[in-house]
Amino acid sequence: MVILEAFTYCNAQTQHTSKVDFRLDTEINNLISRMTLREKIDMIHGNGFFTSAGVKRLGIPEFHYTDGPFGVREELHNDSWAPLGLTTDSATFMPTGSALAATWDTSLARKYGRTLGQEARARGKDMLLGPAVDIDRIPFNGRTFEYLSEDPVLNAAMAVSYIEGVQSQDVAACVKHYALNNQETDRESLDVNVNERALQEIYLPTFKAAVEKAHVRGAMAAYNKVRGKFCSANPYLLQQILRKEWGFKGMVISDWGGVHSTVEAANNGLDVEMGSGSDFNKYYFAQPLLDSVKADKVSEQVINEKIRHILYVMCKNHMIGDKDRKEGSINTASHHLTAYHVASESIVLLKNQDHLLPLHVSKIKSLAVIGDNATKKQAHLGFGAGVKAQYEITPLRGLEDKLAGKVAIHFAQGYQEAYQRNEEGEKVPVNTPDWKMIDQAVEIAKSSDAAIIFAGNTRTYETEGTDRTSMDLPFGENELIKAITEANPHTVVVIISGAPVDLSRAVRESKAMLWSGYNGSEGGHAMADVLFGTVDPSGRLPFTFPKSMSEVPAIVNGTFPGENGLADYKEGILVGYRWYDTKKIEPLFPFGYGLSYTKFDYSNVHTDHPLYRSDGKIIVSLDLKNAGTYAGKETVQLYVHAVDPKVMMPDKELKAFVKVGLKPGEQKEIHIPVDVHDLAYYDTGKKQWVVLPGKYQLMAGASSRDIRGSVIVTVR
Ligand code: BGC
Secondary structure (H helix, E strand, C coil): CHHHHHHHHHHHCCCCCHHHHHHHHHHHHHHHHCCCHHHHHHHCEEEECCEECCEHHHCECCEEEECCCCCCCCCECCCCCCECCCCCCCECCCCCHHHHHHCCCHHHHHHHHHHHHHHHHHCCCCEECCCECCCCCCCCCCCCCCCCCCCHHHHHHHHHHHHHHHHCCCCEEEEEEECCCCCCCCCCCCEEECCHHHHHHHHCHHHHHHHHCCCCCEEEECCCEECCEEHHHCHHHHHHHHHHHCCCCCEEEECCCCCCCCHHHHHCCCCEECCCCCCHHHCCCCHHHHHHHHCCCCCHHHHHHHHHHHHHHHHHCCCCCCCCCCCCCCCCHHHHHHHHHHHHHHCEEEEEHHHCCCCCHHHCCEEEEECHHHCCCCCCCCCCCCCCECCCCCHHHHHHHHHCCCCEEEEECCCCCCEEECCCCCEEECCCCCHHHHHHHHHHHHCCCEEEEEEECCCCCCCCCCCCCCCECCCCHHHHHHHHHHHCCCEEEEEECCCCCECHHHHHHCCEEEEECCCCCCHHHHHHHHHCCCCCCCCCCCCCECCCHHHCHHHHCCCCCCECCEEECCCCCCCCHHHHHHCCCCCCECCCCCECCCCEEEEEEEECCCEECCCCEEEEEEEEEECCCCCEEEEEEEEEEEECCCCCCCCCEEEEEEEEEECCCCEEEEEEEEEHHHHCEEECCCCEEECCCEEEEEEEEEECCEEEEEEEEEEC
């Protein structure tokens, strides 16, 4: 069979050479020429909630999709969201997006992706619907936990490694949601207006890197509109930018039910329509599209292009004519270890007065563990993608495993997760303290040597489909924290959330505080190891914690949730710390922030030259020393400040970062390369990236507000 042999040839090649692509194109064209129009149409819309058809007689297999970003979803019925109720579809629950980003470790992101790729393969999937990479424009977006960061450089670096990891396992990654799905409120009709500079500098770089650097095979069009057109039928986003400028070769799929037209979507660049209606032949890309081709409203050439994209992905996935496709594996010890490593490197130490942390087993005989989040399993809560975790170690279980036989643990729930409807009919948390529960918790806190409160949000509260209407700690947690910290001076507060919360009150009352994302199957073990000093906390915040919701730019400018269906991103490029720093507003915890049990000294920050050309490369070097007594990891962050620029520039912007492990007393010379081109801004008039000649201050820091050394260079 000539076709299958040709695909085998293509599959044997690992590099992207034009010779291989030419041969592949030819074979794909051959295959397309043998297909009927009906067969083609059947391939470009869902024939199940998570499948699209193949062509059996030509050896083209059915295509299987799966959520999601942080674990392979359980199996559902073909034509409904109801679970099949199998006993064979559990998976590893990986820490969710913001936790992964908090590691600032691209090699962990790659392992994370590889784990997901292997598990997806083991479950017979061809495309994993992740990573989810929309920028955190507002901290109360319901999907902040799933997304990565407010900064495009951190976002892109983590996403690229994640995608490479997934795709190394013969599974396509699908970068989503393209583009500007930065809020859940009105997401299915909202029109986003954003200026071109912000689009290019803030919202698109991660998608661009996914295509150009990671060769991502799938992209999911977002639900919302951008500049008046639905993303699933948006020629500027799908054709001009994605295909023409970036050279994307893979499949553009819709978000589920995100298509609103047949001819427009088909002609403007969407390849596959996915949805959740069970009459699959009624999809816009089913019978209506067949009719539109017959009526000459959509050419068969356009349909052929879509098939070409699908076959390209199938080839790269080694799905056609290849007996050597990787088979994957699931719930393995190595997957659990990766989940553990990501979790343990994502936890952020926010405050540590009097060196209360780490706790020492030798000094504590009894420990009060307080709070509903100590026992809450987060894998499968909320609306949308979740994981039927094979297991999930809760914080309480993690502590029990670590302290068994050494420390007596007393547990009290402390507060209860409950919701009510507000006047607008929105589901909001009940935020009144349960004094009976608090009193019980105070009792055990008083009689224990130390106390740990596990509070924060939950995956029910932070969820796809809705945004939080407040950033306050829910369920009366502030009152619980106050009562326990008063009852026991050795109280540690752990905030579990996927997004920033208003901690201004809690942080005043607590001596020691940690932040953890929804930390996956091994989250509890990781947390116990950080609390008791087996692991130095090396997580750094992937987003700013503002002092209050009223300081968030979209709230200040009155552009959330939008007016008359339009969200106008008036803050432009000033997203996240770019806003707070430029406007000189002090946040509660800045972007990139995180303490350690040890102490890192920075010295001798310098560059290889004082002067650079616009096509040059700057090497920033410094000496980093672990001057404390714990082994630990530091994330050195490199920010750039343009000195007296002729155009508006943010006060500072992250350009690069590196995570370094050092033993006590150890010192290393660190080199961080930055292309001068990366200092460019997007010139809307010229429609291109421009490096302004002039002076730039390169700043090495432990966070966006903790700069430890800087050097000024000139760009000609
Ligand atoms: C979400 C996507 C998800 C899809 C399939 C949609 O509601 O926005 O991220 O992949 O459902 O579950």
